Amino acid sequence: MQFGLNESQEILKDSARSFFSGECPISEVRRLMDTDTAYDAALWRKLADQGYTGIIFPEEYGGVGLGKVELILLMEEAGRALLPGPFFSTVVLSGSVIDAVGTVEQKKKYLAPICRGEARATVAILEALASWDLRNIQMAVVNGKLSGEKLFVPDAAVADWILVLARNGVFLVEAKSPGVKMFPMSGMDLTRKLYSVHFHGAPAEKLGDLSGLIMPIDVATTALVAEMVGGMQRTLDMTVEYAKTRKQFGKTIGSFQAVQHQCADMYLETESSRSAAYYAAWALQENVPDASAAVSIAKIYASDAGRTVGNRGIQIHGGMGFTWENDLHLYYRRAKASETAFGDAAFHRERLAQLVIDAPSIAGVSA
Amino acid sequence: MDLNFSPEELAFRDQLRAWLQANVPKDWSEWREKPLDESFPYRRAWQRKLYEAGWAAVSWPKEYGGRSATLMQQAIFWEEMARVEAPPMANALGLGLIGPTIIALGTDAQKKRFIPKILSAEEIWCQGFSEPNAGSDLASLQTEARLDGDHYVVNGQKVWTSYGWVGDWCELVVRTDPDVPKHKGLTVLLVDMKAPGVEVRPLRQMTGESEFTELFFRDVRVPVENVLGKVSDGWNVAVSTLMYERGSYGARLHLIFKRNISRLIQLARTIPRNGGTAAEDPLIRQKLAQCAAEIEIMRLNQLRAFSRITATGVPGPEGSIQKIFWSELNQRVQQLAQEILGPYGQLLGTDSLAVDKGLWSYGYLRARGNTIEAGTSEVQRNIIGHFVLGLPRSY
Numbered sequence: 001m002q003f004g005l006n007e008s009q010e011i012l013k014d015s016a017r018s019f020f021s022g023e024c025p026i027s028e029v030r031r032l033m034d035t036d037t038a039y040d041a042a043l044w045r046k047l048a049d050q051g052y053t054g055i056i057f058p059e060e061y062g063g064v065g066l067g068k069v070e071l072i073l074l075m076e077e078a079g080r081a082l083l084p085g086p087f088f089s090t091v092v093l094s095g096s097v098i099d100a101v102g103t104v105e106q107k108k109k110y111l112a113p114i115c116r117g118e119a120r121a122t123v124a125i126l127e128a129l130a131s132w133d134l135r136n137i138q139m140a141v142v143n144g145k146l147s148g149e150k151l152f153v154p155d156a157a158v159a160d161w162i163l164v165l166a167r168n169g170v171f172l173v174e175a176k177s178p179g180v181k182m183f184p185m186s187g188m189d190l191t192r193k194l195y196s197v198h199f200h201g202a203p204a205e206k207l208g209d210l211s212g213l214i215m216p217i218d219v220a221t222t223a224l225v226a227e228m229v230g231g232m233q234r235t236l237d238m239t240v241e242y243a244k245t246r247k248q249f250g251k252t253i254g255s256f257q258a259v260q261h262q263c264a265d266m267y268l269e270t271e272s273s274r275s276a277a278y279y280a281a282w283a284l285q286e287n288v289p290d291a292s293a294a295v296s297i298a299k300i301y302a303s304d305a306g307r308t309v310g311n312r313g314i315q316i317h318g319g320m321g322f323t324w325e326n327d328l329h330l331y332y333r334r335a336k337a338s339e340t341a342f343g344d345a346a347f348h349r350e351r352l353a354q355l356v357i358d359a360p361s362i363a364g365v366s367a
Numbered sequence: 368m369d370l371n372f373s374p375e376e377l378a379f380r381d382q383l384r385a386w387l388q389a390n391v392p393k394d395w396s397e398w399r400e401k402p403l404d405e406s407f408p409y410r411r412a413w414q415r416k417l418y419e420a421g422w423a424a425v426s427w428p429k430e431y432g433g434r435s436a437t438l439m440q441q442a443i444f445w446e447e448m449a450r451v452e453a454p455p456m457a458n459a460l461g462l463g464l465i466g467p468t469i470i471a472l473g474t475d476a477q478k479k480r481f482i483p484k485i486l487s488a489e490e491i492w493c494q495g496f497s498e499p500n501a502g503s504d505l506a507s508l509q510t511e512a513r514l515d516g517d518h519y520v521v522n523g524q525k526v527w528t529s530y531g532w533v534g535d536w537c538e539l540v541v542r543t544d545p546d547v548p549k550h551k552g553l554t555v556l557l558v559d560m561k562a563p564g565v566e567v568r569p570l571r572q573m574t575g576e577s578e579f580t581e582l583f584f585r586d587v588r589v590p591v592e593n594v595l596g597k598v599s600d601g602w603n604v605a606v607s608t609l610m611y612e613r614g615s616y617g618a619r620l621h622l623i624f625k626r627n628i629s630r631l632i633q634l635a636r637t638i639p640r641n642g643g644t645a646a647e648d649p650l651i652r653q654k655l656a657q658c659a660a661e662i663e664i665m666r667l668n669q670l671r672a673f674s675r676i677t678a679t680g681v682p683g684p685e686g687s688i689q690k691i692f693w694s695e696l697n698q699r700v701q702q703l704a705q706e707i708l709g710p711y712g713q714l715l716g717t718d719s720l721a722v723d724k725g726l727w728s729y730g731y732l733r734a735r736g737n738t739i740e741a742g743t744s745e746v747q748r749n750i751i752g753h754f755v756l757g758l759p760r761s762y
Contacts, residue, residue, distance in 0.1 A: 001369065001370055001371065001372055001373065001376060001439045001670070001674075002368065002369050002370075002674055002677075003368060003370060003667070003670040003671045003673070003674040004368065004671070004674040004675060004678055005368060006368065006369075009368065069368050240756050240757070240758065243758060244757070244758060244759075251759075252759055254752070254758035254759055255758065255759040255760065255761050256761065257745070257748075257749065257752075257761045257762075260748065260749065260752035260753075260756075260758050260761050261745070261748040261749075261752065263751075263752055263756055263758060264691075264747075264748035264749075264751035264752050264755075264756070265748070267688075267751055267755060267756060268688050268691060268692065268751070271668065271671075271688060272664050272667075272668055272688075272692070274671075275664060275667035275668045275670075275671050276660075276663075276664050276667060278368065278667075278671070279370070279667045282368055282370055286370075286371070293663075294663075296660070297659075297660040297663050297664065300656070300657065300660045301660060301661070301664055345657075346653060348656075349652070349653045349656035349657055349660070350649075350652060350653070350656070352656040352659060352660060353652040353653070353655060353656040356632065356655070356656065356659050357632050357635070357636075357646050357652060357655060357656075358646075
């Protein structure tokens with residue numbers, strides 16, 4: 001048993017870190033967050049050239065064929081860099097959904113262009129109820145046509161395809177089709193744009209059933225947690241650096257225990273989130289029976305830790321941390337958006353409760 | 368990353384599992400809740416049995432009677448022991464902390480004299496570190512040892528000594544040089560608890576029992592050959608003992624916590640609440656799930672730390688994360704038990720209506736000490752701040 005990264009995983013993580021620090025420095029993040037879509041075609045091309053857009057998908061569709069652990073290492077570094085735009089919605093989310101429920105023909109048609117970096121997609125899940133419980137979905141496709149409204153759809157304006165979760169299945173809709181209208185929603189996270197998408201008899205192609213979504217949504221949730229870990233790590237690093245240099249009362253503030261102990265807690269929360277994310281990714285990769293429990297455990301812990309780490313980081317920065325020019329709030333905003341995405345801590349605690357309290361034989365957690 | 372057991376790990380587990388199946392005592396549950404002094408001979412006999420089969424100290428090198436087990440195999444050992452609800456061994460400090468320190472730093476004569484009897488539980492060890500005025504600031508301790516010919520003469524007082532009431536030998540930190548800075552004047556002595564001038568008094572703790580003792584030393588003579596490590600290097604000897612303490616403890620605790628949460632879930636299914644059961648109450652469900660999640664993360668943190676130590680060869684300050692994590696988590700679990708049990712939660716084991724023979728009222732009180740013993744949470748956060756994050760010393 002070995003719960004550390006192997007050599008090729010270390011290399012992948014290191015090269016992702018240097019790629020993002022070179023191609024997506026925080027100045028670029030700030031430039032893109034002020035645009036309508038936070039999307040940059042040149043950056044997207046570079047992501048594709050690295051193979052990142054096809055990282056976990058089969059080679060027959062132009063992917064790189066790496067595993068879930070490799071995916072989350074990439075996402076951790078993307079989160080550290082606060083990568084803006086549709087990488088998560090296109091590759092992690094849409095790619096996983098198509099790969100899980102699409103036919104071979106559909107994968108050739110839709111997954112392959114995503115792998116090649118030639119197309120983007122998003123997944124429309126929430127409706128007015130804003131429930132992550134898929135049983136609450138109201139929309140349905142009738143006679144191949146889709147009507148209704150989806151909310152909180154990430155990056156819809158730069159998507160070629162919108163994968164819509166409907167009561168009777170997962171459907172693909174051409175984003176540019178005349179029956180589709182989209183309106184920006186003003187979310188807290190400036191680097192990842194949200195839309196309400198209205199469908200008026202839009203032609204919809206069925207990809208598969210909702211029952212096939214457990215795995216891709218678990219993968220996306222775990223990747224999101226890994227991205228949150230990267231954000232926590234960056235917040236911790238900035239805060240420790242600040243505590244080492246900022247002086248008050250003639251001393252660096254990092255020498256005060258009230259400050260130091262908050263940093264220690266940030267470290268504990270970041271490392272614990274990382275342990276949970278890595279294990280969840282491995283469990284999904286190996287298809288172990290408690291994989292879904294592991295995903296919920298990771299999302300429970302990181303949803304709260306991401307927020308807490310941000311709170312502590314800004315608190316230690318004092319007034320400086322509350323300014324627009326300091327980068328901490330950009331991470332703080334992302335952390336809040338990620339906290340609610342795919343279910344917050346309370347949502348996943350209930351999901352875990354169903355596994356360990358109501359059906360303890362399913363989960364290894366309490367056995 | 369590969370979290371599957373290797374063939375060697377599987378073989379180790381299967382061999383242990385087979386041995387345990389044939390040898391683990393079946394009647395431990397009748398002894399578990401009895402006072403420690405009553406159950407101690409039972410635990411001593413169990414350790415003797417493990418020792419005879421070579422299972423008493425799997426982490427120790429083979430030449431000292433161990434199995435040179437990897438950290439993962441050690442984790443497997445404790446998991447299997449917990450699975451069959453094996454009794455704890457008698458000489459916990461000797462096996463876990465003091466034996467490894469003697470193996471690492473002792474003379475050949477010391478190893479020959481002490482190691483076999485630690486393993487066989489013939490001699491029980493205790494640890495004389497804390498003093499009334501030296502707790503977190505251990506290096507300020509005052510117990511003095513003056514050289515007189517080929518003996519040290521020891522005078523002073525120790526407190527919070529686990530196993531002091533049954534200890535045959537003590538790993539004692541003393542001040543041998545009062546004229547140098549506090550960390551530099553310390554030495555570790557191996558002291559015979561039956562020597563004239565050693566007095567042991569029980570220290571009654573808030574749970575009502577006396578797990579710990581106070582030790583008094585009046586002109587106790589200790590031969591110079593019982594210095595462990597070098598004279599005046601006692602701080603480093605003591606720190607290496609504490610590293611073993613923080614490193615190995617968490618692995619065993621995880622399984623106890625897992626058993627506790629499983630039992631709590633079982634109880635919650637039977638306890639009525641708001642017209643249903645406690646297990647149906649959304650608030651209780653949330654809290655049970657939170658505790659279950661953190662218990663699992665405690666295991667994962669431990670495994671990651673083991674892999675890191677295996678890769679780098681050095682036990683580092685990651686033990687401090689584990690110490691903070693388990694101690695604060697256990698307090699939350701015990702509080703949750705109280706919320707689930709309601710008024711019954713307070714009943715002591717002596718009350719006929721007590722749930723699980725008073726396990727939860729005891730657990731609640733005992734957990735209060737968790738964030739203090741073995742290095743307070745404040746000291747652990749100092750260690751992370753300074754040694755992991757590189758912040759300036761705060762004291």
